[in-house]
Amino acid sequence: MSGMSNEPSLTELRRGVLGPCVLALLAQRPRFGLELVRELAAAGGLLTSDGTVYPLLNRLRDAGLVTSEWQDADGERARRYYFITDDGRDHLTAFRAEWAEFADTVHGVLSVPANGHAADDEQPDVTTGERR
Amino acid sequence: MSATVLEHPLVREYLRRLAAACAALPAGQARELREQIIAHLDEALTPGAGDAEVAAELARLGAPGAVAAEAGGPVSRSLGARLRTRLSRLRWWAWASIAVVVALVAVLVGYVIVVQNAAALSQGGLSGWWFRQDANRGTMTTTISGTQFSVPERYHQEQGFVIGVYNDSDWTQTIEGIDSDSEVPTLPMTVSVGVGPQDGDGSYTAQTRWLLPASIPPHSYRVIRVLFTSNVCQVPGSSVGFQSISLRVRVGLFTRTENIQFVRTAFVITGTKASSHCP
Numbered sequence: 001m002s003g004m005s006n007e008p009s010l011t012e013l014r015r016g017v018l019g020p021c022v023l024a025l026l027a028q029r030p031r032f033g034l035e036l037v038r039e040l041a042a043a044g045g046l047l048t049s050d051g052t053v054y055p056l057l058n059r060l061r062d063a064g065l066v067t068s069e070w071q072d073a074d075g076e077r078a079r080r081y082y083f084i085t086d087d088g089r090d091h092l093t094a095f096r097a098e099w100a101e102f103a104d105t106v107h108g109v110l111s112v113p114a115n116g117h118a119a120d121d122e123q124p125d126v127t128t129g130e131r132r
Numbered sequence: 133m134s135a136t137v138l139e140h141p142l143v144r145e146y147l148r149r150l151a152a153a154c155a156a157l158p159a160g161q162a163r164e165l166r167e168q169i170i171a172h173l174d175e176a177l178t179p180g181a182g183d184a185e186v187a188a189e190l191a192r193l194g195a196p197g198a199v200a201a202e203a204g205g206p207v208s209r210s211l212g213a214r215l216r217t218r219l220s221r222l223r224w225w226a227w228a229s230i231a232v233v234v235a236l237v238a239v240l241v242g243y244v245i246v247v248q249n250a251a252a253l254s255q256g257g258l259s260g261w262w263f264r265q266d267a268n269r270g271t272m273t274t275t276i277s278g279t280q281f282s283v284p285e286r287y288h289q290e291q292g293f294v295i296g297v298y299n300d301s302d303w304t305q306t307i308e309g310i311d312s313d314s315e316v317p318t319l320p321m322t323v324s325v326g327v328g329p330q331d332g333d334g335s336y337t338a339q340t341r342w343l344l345p346a347s348i349p350p351h352s353y354r355v356i357r358v359l360f361t362s363n364v365c366q367v368p369g370s371s372v373g374f375q376s377i378s379l380r381v382r383v384g385l386f387t388r389t390e391n392i393q394f395v396r397t398a399f400v401i402t403g404t405k406a407s408s409h410c411p
């Protein structure tokens with residue numbers, strides 16, 4: 001399978017985990033939009049594009065997992081900060097537990113070499129039918 | 133956002149394409165996304181950013197179509213779920229306001245139901261011709277179907293009758309006039325209510341004043357007077373009669389039409405022979 005053909009599944013994988021990653025960052029402290037985007041981008045491999053973070057934030061807010069508020073600190077521009085809610089923390093806790101188990105399972109399956117068992121098996125000669 | 137960055141051609145073009153791509157989104161959602169993207173660019177780009185820097189930032193944001201598609205979202209939530217979420221975020225004062233509005237609506241609906249179900253006026257008490265000459269000339273015929281008061285028509289002269297009515301409701305009812313739908317062009321009518329010392333027993337005296345509009349208290353009798361002038365000369369053998377009357381009656385804040393049926397009673401004017409009054 002080529003690298004290009006993996007892209008759609010990676011995109012779906014990113015989409016699935018990006019929300020919990022945003023919640024994890026907001027669980028540390030409130031952040032404004034660009035701050036979140038930069039940190040997610042710096043983590044590497046999580047974002048397909050920076051702009052998709054904002055629709056995600058809006059969906060998380062609609063789901064009651066985050067809230068947002070404009071704050072205008074002295075000497076700084078007004079920024080819209082995002083905060084995790086109690087429901088968001090519960091959601092994150094549940095996801096962390098599920099993710100650990102899920103990741104172990106996936107890792108266990110993926111870590112088996114493609115020919116891990118074939119090396120020990122006797123293979124018939126397809127041309128003669130005799131064992132080599 | 134600084135004017136410089138906002139007016140950069142690449143930014144303007146990006147925002148234009150974003151607006152077009154968001155056309156299918158709800159207006160509020162599209163507006164919010166645009167504000168977030170503008171804030172992002174404002175924060176990320178310095179006012180004097182060059183074309184290359186702006187282009188790089190826009191490339192990192194992603195194609196407007198992709199951003200809009202993400203907003204349209206594969207995990208778009210149902211209307212019910214969004215409604216529940218929005219309701220859960222309402223503050224106490226919003227709930228208090230809703231409660232007040234609901235209470236007011238409930239009170240108003242209850243009021244309308246009670247008023248609309250208030251008993252209509254009904255006939256009760258005396259009845260007879262109003263003018264002495266009619267009373268003297270009138271005849272009374274009693275049959276199994278009721279009593280008919282008949283009197284010869286006095287063409288183009290005012291005639292009339294009085295009849296008692298009873299307000300059997302818990303509301304004061306105010307008679308405002310004849311219902312327009314029941315008016316007869318050839319027999320214009322006026323109605324008034326007797327107000328005076330005999331109010332309690334539903335009769336009237338010389339001191340009674342005839343008013344309109346006039347109120348009838350709950351569970352009380354009054355006499356109403358109906359005057360009319362016939363514009364059609366009734367030929368011998370013909371007649372016109374009254375077995376009910378429709379009135380506009382105000383109950384509380386509402387005015388409605390009440391039809392008062394004359395119980396086993398009819399007032400009839402009959403044609404006169406070779407009347408010299410007829411044209």
